[in-house]
Amino acid sequence: MDFQFTDAEEQFRAEVQQFLAGQLPADWADRAFVGEVDEEEREELAKRVTKQLAQREWLAMAWPKEYGGLDATHMQQLIYNEETAYTAMPGGGGMGVAWVGPAIMLYGTDEQKQRYLPRITGGDDVWCTLYSEPGAGSDLASLQTRAVRDGDEYVINGQKIWTSGGHLANMGWLAARTDPDAPKHRGISTFVVPMDAPGVTVRPLVNLAGEHNFNEVYFEDVRISAENLVGVENRGWYQVATALDFERSGVGSYASGRRNIERLVAAARVDPTLVQRSPAARYELADRWIELQVGFNIAYRIPYLQSQGTIPNHEASVSKLYGSELSQRIASTGMHLLGLDGQVVPGSPHAKLGGAFARQYMESVSSTIAAGTSEVQRNIIAQRGLGLPRG
Numbered sequence: 001m002d003f004q005f006t007d008a009e010e011q012f013r014a015e016v017q018q019f020l021a022g023q024l025p026a027d028w029a030d031r032a033f034v035g036e037v038d039e040e041e042r043e044e045l046a047k048r049v050t051k052q053l054a055q056r057e058w059l060a061m062a063w064p065k066e067y068g069g070l071d072a073t074h075m076q077q078l079i080y081n082e083e084t085a086y087t088a089m090p091g092g093g094g095m096g097v098a099w100v101g102p103a104i105m106l107y108g109t110d111e112q113k114q115r116y117l118p119r120i121t122g123g124d125d126v127w128c129t130l131y132s133e134p135g136a137g138s139d140l141a142s143l144q145t146r147a148v149r150d151g152d153e154y155v156i157n158g159q160k161i162w163t164s165g166g167h168l169a170n171m172g173w174l175a176a177r178t179d180p181d182a183p184k185h186r187g188i189s190t191f192v193v194p195m196d197a198p199g200v201t202v203r204p205l206v207n208l209a210g211e212h213n214f215n216e217v218y219f220e221d222v223r224i225s226a227e228n229l230v231g232v233e234n235r236g237w238y239q240v241a242t243a244l245d246f247e248r249s250g251v252g253s254y255a256s257g258r259r260n261i262e263r264l265v266a267a268a269r270v271d272p273t274l275v276q277r278s279p280a281a282r283y284e285l286a287d288r289w290i291e292l293q294v295g296f297n298i299a300y301r302i303p304y305l306q307s308q309g310t311i312p313n314h315e316a317s318v319s320k321l322y323g324s325e326l327s328q329r330i331a332s333t334g335m336h337l338l339g340l341d342g343q344v345v346p347g348s349p350h351a352k353l354g355g356a357f358a359r360q361y362m363e364s365v366s367s368t369i370a371a372g373t374s375e376v377q378r379n380i381i382a383q384r385g386l387g388l389p390r391g
């Protein structure tokens with residue numbers, strides 16, 4: 001089958017591209033891929049772009065109209081996700097749009113909906129997700145952070161880890177244990193926590209590439225109003241596990257991969273010795289290009305399934321697994337193609353392509369861990385896709 005977008009979808013893609021061209025500096029994507037933007041510039045641009053998206057009602061385009069969205073189709077969401085990843089757009093709806101808002105829509109009170117949702121669609125709050133702990137990642141239900149009811153308040157104590165953007169967020173979406181005696185899945189609740197609440201401490205964690213994206217977050221006798229509980233006490237695990245039917249193709253990793261391969265191809269055209277001195281790298285590049293086509297087809301099929309009323313489950317795991325492992329292979333291919341010089345990191349005058357691939361080689365390591373490890377994805381595919389018994 002020759003996959004085709006409809007005319008209306010192509011028109012929407014052009015509209016998104018035009019918007020991005022108007023918002024982002026012409027050299028933004030190139031600099032962002034190399035890491036040549038400082039935190040301040042990124043944050044300033046992210047705020048501006050986010051506000052513009054909010055004005056267009058694109059920030060939460062997939063949300064129902066009654067909550068400030070546009071009821072966008074799954075395919076429109078895919079196109080938006082693809083184009084914004086290809087241009088490395090900073091800002092956007094982040095976790096607030098992706099899962100905090102949807103959870104509040106499903107489980108929040110009317111008062112919570114009125115308080116939080118317009119601030120999410122307006123781009124006013126930045127959220128972080130406080131799930132993982134030093135002893136609870138893949139087995140998240142083992143989390144130990146406690147929330148103890150005390151009159152009209154809950155008192156939170158514990159530690160979270162790998163909190164992406166915790167240093168930039170003003171709002172936290174927390175999973176904490178409210179009943180330590182219940183079976184582990186049945187004693188967890190979800191809360192909204194202002195990140196400036198007394199007793200919350202955010203400490204930076206620096207990744208392999210020397211960047212500060214995630215954090216440790218400590219809670220020491222943090223008091224929050226009982227009104228910050230979202231949904232039913234002790235039902236938090238089931239609420240976290242339920243997602244609304246939004247686009248889940250993982251197309252972003254393929255869009256970034258495409259830009260990376262295009263950069264390598266452009267470099268090899270300018271300097272043919274790159275491929276001449278290493279025929280294996282030339283074949284590798286061809287292989288990555290093929291894999292990218294496979295990946296896009298996996299990703300494009302997911303919104304199609306959604307548009308037919310199927311909720312993708314193992315299909316989304318296939319895309320996440322394949323896309324994250326492909327991003328690592330593309331980074332390796334870049335390193336092979338660029339030779340020893342490819343290892344020189346950004347900032348050095350000797351760096352090839354600004355050191356982009358040295359950086360990505362290190363950065364992509366975490367892509368097969370974040371949002372569910374490759375082993376966890378393979379387990380899902382084996383059990384739910386192939387019907388194999390649990391291991």
Ligand SMILES: Cc1cc2nc3c(=O)[nH]c(=O)nc-3n(C[C@H](O)[C@H](O)[C@H](O)COP(=O)(O)OP(=O)(O)OC[C@H]3O[C@@H](n4cnc5c(N)ncnc54)[C@H](O)[C@@H]3O)c2cc1C
Pocket residue numbers: 128129130131132133134135136137138139161162163164165214366367369370371372373374375376379
């Ligand atoms: C870049 C990045 C950003 C992140 N952002 C956030 C965030 O914002 N908020 C948040 O809460 N968390 C975040 N995380 C945490 C992430 O969700 C966890 O790292 C992930 O779920 C894995 O948990 P873990 O690190 O505890 O590893 P573990 O679960 O301890 O896994 C260790 C190893 O054991 C394997 N393993 C575990 N269980 C099984 C099993 N059942 N079968 C086979 N193998 C298994 C894993 O695949 C892995 O190889 C982030 C992580 C990264 C890397």
